Amino acid sequence: MRLITTYFLVFLITVIQAFSNKSHTNNWAVLVDTSRFWFNYRHVANVLSIYRSVKRLGIPDSQIILMIADDMACNPRNPRPATVFNNADQHINVYGDDVEVDYRGYEVTVENFVRLLTGRLPPGTPRSKQLLSDEGSNVLIYLTGHGGDGFLKFQDSEEITSQEMADALEQMWQKQRYNEIFFMIDTCQAASMYERFYSPNILAVGSSLVGEDSLSHHVDSSIGVYIIDRYTYYALEFLEKVNPQSDRSLSEFLKVCPKSVCISTVGVRKDLYNRDPSRVPITDFFGSVRPIDILHDITNVTLVQRKRAKSKKPKAKPKKYMYVDPLVNFNSLNV
Template sequence: MRRHVANVLSIYRSVKRLGIPDSQIILMIADDMACNSRNPRPATVFNNADQQLNVYGDDVEVDYRGYEVTVENFVRLLTSRLPPETPRSKQLLTDEGSNILIYLTGHGGDGFLKFQDSEEITSQELADALEQMWQKRKYHEIFFMIDTCQAASMYEKFYSPNILAMASSLVGEDSLSHHVDPAIGVYIIDRYTFFALRFLEKVQPDSSLNMSSFLAVCPKQDCISTVGVRTDLFSRDPAKVPITDFFGSIRPIELTFIPDNILNKLENNEIVVEEKLTNNKHAKRYYYVPLMPKW
């Protein structure tokens, strides 16, 4: 469905604008709408009626498209069970220090989400995949976000730690579309993602907004469905978690022109570079320090 493509491209646009590069994003979409014969504006996907925002743009990097978007590939991606010849751009190269945003959208029901209307992933399969990620130390925290009918049913089976989850509708409720494109006669975007995008468009990389404010992004009078939130697996108070912890990437850099002395030995895993003069050339040895302590 066109609106599902617009949904995911809207979130993709937001995280890129807030500083996350394509090298740290894995985008899975059917990728058949921009050049579909019914699309009167080729190579464009708009998520609003006045066509002010083309979310397809000119710099979209799709990692899995068309027939590659399968339940098997999605689960293999999460659990790092991809074939050894898989390009790095199609791998989830995270570790125990990584915060991960997982956004899903499509047609769904009680306990399942469809992939391209041909197969479906169940809530139990998804929960088990996330547990494998935790056991393999593939994440520090996850923000799980899903826009589909009865969306909350997809996070009910979660049992792994450090997961904050948000869904566009509760069990027994439908998630509704927002508005129609009269040129092609289909809905453009879903209500929940529309209001989420409107919120994210106001966020800047140095924003002080927190996840608690984002969890309230679509009240029932706007979404019509009831947005579901699950926080019991999450170790932090969402009100104290910057929204950029999941939707942005800020790397503070300190510039200095003062020469620094680097010790020539490794002590307590603190020294990362050792330089020696060998045959009139500098030879550098690098030591890698764990990003997060192992527990």
């Protein structure tokens, strides 16, 4: 009896695992810069760098929501117009030629962000401004800006609290708008923003613990401001070595910025996540999903083509038509 019970439990676990693997069907990314003004150049560079990475790894623009609170590429103080760089060598223009910004400037508000996540947008909202995720979607949420203990500033004029953030994710879960979420935030006291999460299937990482500041990485003297934050800099250093077929795991990614280089302490919350991050490919969130059906039967393609050729019916000969003068007697025509 015990043996039968054991076999049944093994079978049940196998079925559940198979079902959970099939439930992931598509990937989305919500990338948000919440800061305005030239001295916050680095926050725009942060979000554009992540945007560049997820596009390179296969997530199309149609499944990326990009929110940028200020347009640094067109700022009159930018010595190189139409560009944004994340490195002092200026070898990569992360603004690029094909950036699709969905929310810009004063459109980047707490209200629009929460409405985006929960799907409570006004009628007539363009498709490009909607998060059309479903119960099969893995959603990457990346936030960067200025924060504090339990809040993240938007535009230096309003803020979203950790409780509001948690409630928005719960609404997403109740409305079947995600399969799993990877929540990633680079801001001061970042870990405080995920402390109140209570919805399942969420893995969260923050660039600093409560009471710590997140620090910028370096200044570009020609631009005159810091151009990227430390945590995002080392995250990108890792992502640049990843390709769409990579087997690198989320567990490796969570270790990209030790305190020796980040100065702040990176925080991770895994208790809401039901998978082992060491067995989750990083492309489950940063790449695209390409469902593949594996056929174990051998199919003779040549034979199939011959059968198709034989089954084709000969084409009917087209009917011939001729012009007839309406004044001519039809009985005299030999047709």
